[in-house]
Amino acid sequence: MNTNDFDIQWQKRMSAPNEVQNSVPGDDVILNMAKKAQRQGKTKRLWIPYVAAACLLSGVIIYGLTLPNEEVKFLCNSGCSAQDVIISANKIVNQE
Amino acid sequence: MTIRQDALLFHIRDKSNKEQAFDAMLLRNKALIWHICSDYSLDKAWKLEDCMQEVIVSLWRYFDTFEGRSSERTWIYRVATNTMLMLRRKDSRYPSTEQIDAHGELNNMSSEVVDDNCQLLRQLINGLPEENGIIIRAHLDGFSYKEIAEMTDLTEGAVAMRIARTKQQLKELFEKEIKK
Numbered sequence: 001m002n003t004n005d006f007d008i009q010w011q012k013r014m015s016a017p018n019e020v021q022n023s024v025p026g027d028d029v030i031l032n033m034a035k036k037a038q039r040q041g042k043t044k045r046l047w048i049p050y051v052a053a054a055c056l057l058s059g060v061i062i063y064g065l066t067l068p069n070e071e072v073k074f075l076c077n078s079g080c081s082a083q084d085v086i087i088s089a090n091k092i093v094n095q096e
Numbered sequence: 097m098t099i100r101q102d103a104l105l106f107h108i109r110d111k112s113n114k115e116q117a118f119d120a121m122l123l124r125n126k127a128l129i130w131h132i133c134s135d136y137s138l139d140k141a142w143k144l145e146d147c148m149q150e151v152i153v154s155l156w157r158y159f160d161t162f163e164g165r166s167s168e169r170t171w172i173y174r175v176a177t178n179t180m181l182m183l184r185r186k187d188s189r190y191p192s193t194e195q196i197d198a199h200g201e202l203n204n205m206s207s208e209v210v211d212d213n214c215q216l217l218r219q220l221i222n223g224l225p226e227e228n229g230i231i232i233r234a235h236l237d238g239f240s241y242k243e244i245a246e247m248t249d250l251t252e253g254a255v256a257m258r259i260a261r262t263k264q265q266l267k268e269l270f271e272k273e274i275k276k
Contacts, residue, residue: 006217006266006267006270006271009213009214009216009217009270010217010236010263012214012217013214013217013218013221013236014236014238016131016135016236016237017127017128017131017237017238020127020130020131020134021127023130023134024126024127024130025126025130025145025148027123027126029145030122030123030126030148030152031119031122031123033122033145033148033149033152034115034118034119034122034152034156036149036152036153037149037152037153037155037156037157038115038118038156040153040156
């Protein structure tokens with residue numbers, strides 16, 4: 001068999017999705033990953049109102065808000081982007 | 097829309113069952129997600145498990161936006177592919193995606209040793225411009241022209257044409273590399 005042949009490699013690549021079956025992590029690993037993702041989502045939802053409220057209380061002008069670097073780093077570590085916080089804060093301002 | 101997809105949408109709307117519906121969807125499609133992660137982390141820049149976690153985070157983030165207009169499998173494929181492309185763009189350890197220039201020349205082969213011809217084909221696919229790479233991978237992973245058209249917002253005819261042209265381009269590059 002000529003293994004240099006493009007078509008043979010093409011066919012090999014087509015069967016790749018089936019070949020990974022044996023190395024797929026077990027259900028317990030996948031479910032742990034899902035729980036982690038879900039927890040991260042909840043953390044994000046929790047922190048947005050807190051940080052937005054802190055911005056309002058400290059008299060920060062929300063429109064055109066530029067967050068200090070440390071705060072941005074903190075937000076990123078908490079799983080939400082600065083843009084998310086600004087959008088959230090804008091919503092609070094618009095509601096009032 | 098299939099019955100299972102209908103049931104999935106019902107569970108997404110019913111917030112109390114959202115997490116269970118998500119878990120079940122992941123378990124049904126874990127092999128597909130694993131394959132996409134392994135396909136994009138070709139140069140071993142990341143651990144596969146880390147890629148899988150990132151993809152699952154994205155799937156959870158966008159879970160509510162799944163409207164059943166495409167199949168569950170197509171939706172997962174699109175979200176997972178976009179996540180892997182985003183990781184690739186962010187990670188400087190990963191070689192540039194613009195490896196094949198307008199003349200179809202391979203510019204910047206990865207420094208990783210190409211150990212066999214299968215790996216060579218994978219590297220050539222990896223070097224395709226982003227959109228062509230998505231289309232050709234989806235085709236190789238068994239998606240129909242219609243499903244790829246849904247993923248990429250192209251017509252089925254355009255998808256078929258891109259696949260034929262890209263395959264020909266890959267074949268020429270492959271043969272050129274083999275002769276070296």
